Amino acid sequence: MNITLDDIARRAGVSRSTASRVINNHPHVNPAVRERVWQAIRETNYQPNLPARSLASRRSQVIGIIIPQPIHTLFADPYFPLLIEGIAHVCNERQFSIMLELATTTAGNPYRHLGRRGFLEGAIVASAVEDQFLLQWLAQETIPVVSVGRLNTHPSIPYVDVDNRHGARMLVEHLIERGYRRIATITGPMNIVAGRDRFAGYGDALHAAGLPVLPELVVEGDFSEQSGFSAMQTLLRLVPIPDVVFAASDMMALGAFKALRAAGLSVPGDIGLAGFDDIPLAAAMTPTLTTVRQPIGVLGQTAAQLLLDQLTTDPPAPATQRVILPTELVIRDSCVPNAERR
Template sequence: MALTLEQVATLAGVSRSTVSRVVNDHPNVNAETREAVWGVIHEHGFHPNNAARTLASRRSQMIGLVIPQALSTVFSDPYFPILIQGIAAACEEQEYYLMLSLVRAQSPTTFRRLVGGGHLDGVIVASALATDPFVDRLLIENFPFVLIGRSLSEAPITTIDADNVHGATMATQHLLRLGYKRIATISGPQDMVAGMDRLEGFRVALRAAGTTPPPEYVQEGDWSEWSGQRGMSTLLSLASLPQAVFIASDAMAIGALKVIRSAGMQVPGDIALVSFDDIPLASSLETPLTTVRQPIHQLGYTAASVLIDRLRNSDRGGEATATRIVLPTELVVRASCGQQSRFATAQRQPDARDSHTRHIKGGTPQPEPVHG
């Protein structure tokens, strides 16, 4: 039978608290004592449970995921379930629990409810807002957190992000290389950094090509399918129709496709589309989407892993160092952009979800320190 914490302490000739410090890798334990405790543990098969770890480290073994989005967006956008799966996978590996909170009202009461009382050891904040009072409070309170997305703050914040600017630039350059001149966009929300970055990537590509889109060619969405429908309806009402549209999320692109078909038009025959995310549905639509693949699952997994590593490093007396990790994006070419034959077939690579897919890769992950 496996021993209890108290029995390990008795056999090793130390106190219960000393066993707890050894199990949690606390630095203030001498080598001889550490060796004695681990000797008993290995000999008798002691397995410290989460409750024991919690008592020893004053940790709850629970992190929170805060999503500052409307409920309708979170539950309708396939991005979030994939992100949560990645976070949950890392938590399971590290023996942590995950609590989900959908925060829309940024009030002090909401903040205290989430991070007060010792219920959470740390927080992952998804979908970074350009200005976020919740993140500001986390900084003021020095509460451990990781941000999924790029931060506009000058404060030292650990962030995990996909390369949104480069991904959007690749997508727009692809349309330009295919010969399209009148290129519009349905952007993400401009109060969110990812929406800002993808719009900037679109503009970067057009500026490099010596062109600027007219204001009516830039329609703002909110990541939802409905906003894609609204944006495409506006574009199709213009006197000068765009030949191609870069849409900042697959969910919005699906809405745009519905409007185009309802108008009796074809994709890519009448209007070409390129989008962003590469959700599973993107490859199985009647017209498969050319889209920028961001590593959604890896974003979540990395964010949780980095946060838990930071918590454990703090328990060992280490200092928290803010880092910025940028994961690469790649363009996945399918039917919605049209004129694929202009590209050399030697570049084609098989895709597990779609045999008619080609990849144009971006850069490599770039972790770097953030200095306050």
């Protein structure tokens, strides 16, 4: 059996209340007594029982990270590790623990009501898909939630997002500037705001340049390599094929690249290719991939900060924060039109 607070109290010759006060750093404890209690704690290597503490105090010092899709669809993408690391960084500093709620199948409700059950004090929804489950969950959950990625359906939920629209616009404007005109895009899933935003940025750039958005040049993907591959195959059936393809994620760009390689086309010789995310792969490919970098670690850190601020301030912060982080255009070798190389 483990050591309890009572053991500590007895050992230090004080009451349980006083021992508790020492542990929780309450004022009004005689310094000598305080030291005696600490001594007992050190000697016994005492660790407070967390469930008991949570039960009594209604606080758990635990937040959840909820990832609604199975990760393997995003497989090689270091997005989640980096995001989680950002969150963990802040949590470690502020003595919070992380519970990982990871959907492993596409079927079923990925959200569990851990908040209502006294386990979680707050939650970060990573890569929110605006589906019925999320909406239902948000409606019933009573703990503070921060979303990574804007939720159009729930404007009142605090979120942290990167400026996807502007990033995509910068990239496509860069393509136009380089002389590309027949610009195709492989979009992300349209039920994720990031997918819609990046597509909107693509449209912005074309409009600004007086170019039309041609439906045949737009193919929807789901951010995965596989979807990039098949989307590219679709685009290759066009006559003429596009000058350049903007894939809304680097993984899709990779898939597209493989489809091009399979079709015997070279990048950027026969067709340009650009991505979004700047995963390490982008710099490792041959040719290196022009893309848009997003500060994933900072995204996670900010989300965690927003959430913990809400949890630790007293009275609770108003929970109305929105943060948009900037993106950065990364120009590499995959988008050099032939005209420019002559």
